[in-house]
Amino acid sequence: MDWVNKCNEPDKLRLGMMNAWRLNKMAEHKLMFIRLNKLINKDPDNQIEQEFYYMLEVYEQLLTNKYKRKTIAIRTRKMLKTKSVMQCMEYWAKLNAKTNGFKLLNECGFADLTIESIIQRHSNAFSIHLVDKTYFRLLTSINHTSCTLK
Known part of the structure; x- marks a missing residue:
């Protein structure tokens, strides 16, 4: 999951989140969401x-x-x-x-x-x-x- 912390592309993170959800990997889903949130939120x-x-x-x-x-x-x-x-x-x-x-x-x-x-x-x-x-x-x-x- 090291790629998540390095990823600066919201679309890749969203795709990863969809895949994690589909595979029922909720911990990975949340990690990707946190990274996405840091990229797009004004107050991460x-x-x-x-x-x-x-x-x-x-x-x-x-x-x-x-x-x-x-x-x-x-x-x-x-x-x-x-x-x-x-x-x-x-x-x-x-x-x-x-x-x-x-x-x-x-x-x-x-x-x-x-x-x-x-x-x-x-x-x-x-x-x-x-x-x-x-x-x-x-x-x-x-x-x-x-x-x-x-």
Whole structure:
């Protein structure tokens, strides 16, 4: 995986990510995403944003697998045009109902990528009320692992 750290071509990294996903090599997939993020993101050292965009990448791949065609999280991307990542995360975390993203990520075994999990890992950046709410949501969720990655 040494080539990943040397690669400066986003298209090659995206192709590698697709192949890693297809082969269910999630650790390699994440390494390629981190490198891609450093190439194209304005603030690649922001850990919360990096985790958020990785979650979004995985969520869109799960949607693509579910619908058997390239699927983008349109409402999420639309909201990101008018709000910051932190504002979006706070908005979704405050909702009383579980979001579709939370449900799909959790069902497919990616509970650690949900916004709720990101907030737990970076609890010092969020209000105690939001941290408690997301903790309770994670605690009361069941990981079904009923979907396939391919």
